[in-house]
Amino acid sequence: MNTTHPPSDRTRVRRGAVNAxxxxxxxxAIVDAxxxxxxxxxxxxxxxxxxxxCWREGDHLYIHGSNGSRMLKQLMAQDACVTITHLDGLVxxxxxxxxxxxxxxxxxxxxxxxxDEVEQRSTLDTFMDHxxxxxxxEVRGGNDKEHAATTVLRIPLAEAACKVRSGGPxxxxxxxxxxxxxxxxxxxxxxxxxxxxxxxxxxxPAYVREWAxxx
Amino acid sequence: MNTTHPPSDRTRVRRGAVNAxxxxxxxxAIVDAxxxxxxxxxxxxxxxxxxxxCWREGDHLYIHGSNGSRMLKQLMAQDACVTITHLDGLVxxxxxxxxxxxxxxxxxxxxxxxxDEVEQRSTLDTFMDHxxxxxxxEVRGGNDKEHAATTVLRIPLAEAACKVRSGGPxxxxxxxxxxxxxxxxxxxxxxxxxxxxxxxxxxxPAYVREWAxxx
Numbered sequence: 001m002n003t004t005h006p007p008s009d010r011t012r013v014r015r016g017a018v019n020a021x022x023x024x025x026x027x028x029a030i031v032d033a034x035x036x037x038x039x040x041x042x043x044x045x046x047x048x049x050x051x052x053x054c055w056r057e058g059d060h061l062y063i064h065g066s067n068g069s070r071m072l073k074q075l076m077a078q079d080a081c082v083t084i085t086h087l088d089g090l091v092x093x094x095x096x097x098x099x100x101x102x103x104x105x106x107x108x109x110x111x112x113x114x115x116d117e118v119e120q121r122s123t124l125d126t127f128m129d130h131x132x133x134x135x136x137x138e139v140r141g142g143n144d145k146e147h148a149a150t151t152v153l154r155i156p157l158a159e160a161a162c163k164v165r166s167g168g169p170x171x172x173x174x175x176x177x178x179x180x181x182x183x184x185x186x187x188x189x190x191x192x193x194x195x196x197x198x199x200x201x202x203x204x205p206a207y208v209r210e211w212a213x214x215x
Numbered sequence: 216m217n218t219t220h221p222p223s224d225r226t227r228v229r230r231g232a233v234n235a236x237x238x239x240x241x242x243x244a245i246v247d248a249x250x251x252x253x254x255x256x257x258x259x260x261x262x263x264x265x266x267x268x269c270w271r272e273g274d275h276l277y278i279h280g281s282n283g284s285r286m287l288k289q290l291m292a293q294d295a296c297v298t299i300t301h302l303d304g305l306v307x308x309x310x311x312x313x314x315x316x317x318x319x320x321x322x323x324x325x326x327x328x329x330x331d332e333v334e335q336r337s338t339l340d341t342f343m344d345h346x347x348x349x350x351x352x353e354v355r356g357g358n359d360k361e362h363a364a365t366t367v368l369r370i371p372l373a374e375a376a377c378k379v380r381s382g383g384p385x386x387x388x389x390x391x392x393x394x395x396x397x398x399x400x401x402x403x404x405x406x407x408x409x410x411x412x413x414x415x416x417x418x419x420p421a422y423v424r425e426w427a428x429x430x
Contacts, residue, residue: 009260079261
């Protein structure tokens with residue numbers, strides 16, 4: 001499904017609209033680069049912003065948790081907003097107010113729904129493959145009791161808005177003579193050397209040996 | 216202020232309570248390690264989860280934006296939840312359901328308030344020092360028009376709950392014979408080589424030369 005969804009009233013970006021984008025490919029790329037999302041929802045005590053693990057399958061974002069989770073119960077009863085943000089750098093400009101940041105973010109609006117037991121088992125395999133490809137064949141899979149105690153929810157990616165900024169600063173013409181260093185101070189999410197448990201006796205599989213971004 | 220605030224009804228952690236903590240020093244450390252937070256709030260269209268730049272001064276978290284920002288207007292009229300999450304690693308266990316993640320997170324509940332013009336000027340200096348210490352003496356500072364178009368809000372850190380997990384997996388006794396590799400696949404937020412703007416003619420100051428985590 002590569003159709004570009006037109007922005008809804010909730011997803012049309014007003015602030016910094018020049019950085020807004022709605023392409024499904026971009027939504028998927030930002031979701032796929034994430035291990036966690038932040039979810040806003042409300043209950044009798046007000047609004048909450050809770051971080052939780054997430055993964056994508058097709059055109060849905062998935063989360064999971066205990067059946068007893070207050071958040072999961074609320075999410076099936078109301079619309080929520082799921083946000084993923086990757087911070088890529090600080091942008092240093094010639095004037096204080098033109099400083100900004102580079103980032104890739106997506107906000108997804110909609111209603112979560114629970115998946116049935118068959119899809120739960122299948123998509124939890126997808127989740128494990130997202131974390132460590134192939135590992136699900138090496139560990140003990142979920143048993144009936146574990147699956148029965150777990151809820152998997154999914155939300156469609158249909159109502160989503162991205163904001164992305166990259167590159168250097170946009171200074172005002174009258175500030176161009178200011179002799180300050182200007183450019184980007186970048187971040188990357190570096191994968192560092194795996195730390196084996198003290199009682200680990202198994203050899204490292206490929207996804208562990210190849211984990212670290214640099215040797 | 217080093218008093219430990221007892222958890223409120225909103226901040227008492229129920230899920231994974233073994234990882235919960237409420238110490239102000241920890242709240243401050245997690246906030247200080249962040250450049251952005253996610254804020255949950257609601258309006259006539261439902262709940263929103265918006266990422267925005269943040270910084271700390273004393274026992275408050277600060278954000279800023281345009282006077283016209285819908286979010287800032289809403290935040291002065293209702294309680295919000297501000298969440299910061301640092302993802303530190305994936306934790307690989309011997310059974311699928313014991314996989315988890317290592318992280319440091321804080322959730323802050325309360326009401327934002329606008330600061331006056333004097334505090335706005337002073338705390339935007341603090342913000343700049345958080346991004347690039349000393350840079351505010353090198354760039355053009357905000358003029359009256361820029362300051363007048365900007366709102367700075369702060370929320371007290373008093374009602375906050377942290378969750379922190381570190382270390383290896385907690386496997387069940389009956390799974391200890393499974394011969395899978397177990398341990399942590401860590402992440403770090405690496406600061407990489409600064410990218411000067413093509414038209415930058417100024418020498419790199421210390422905070423630029425010393426930006427990258429590794430030479």
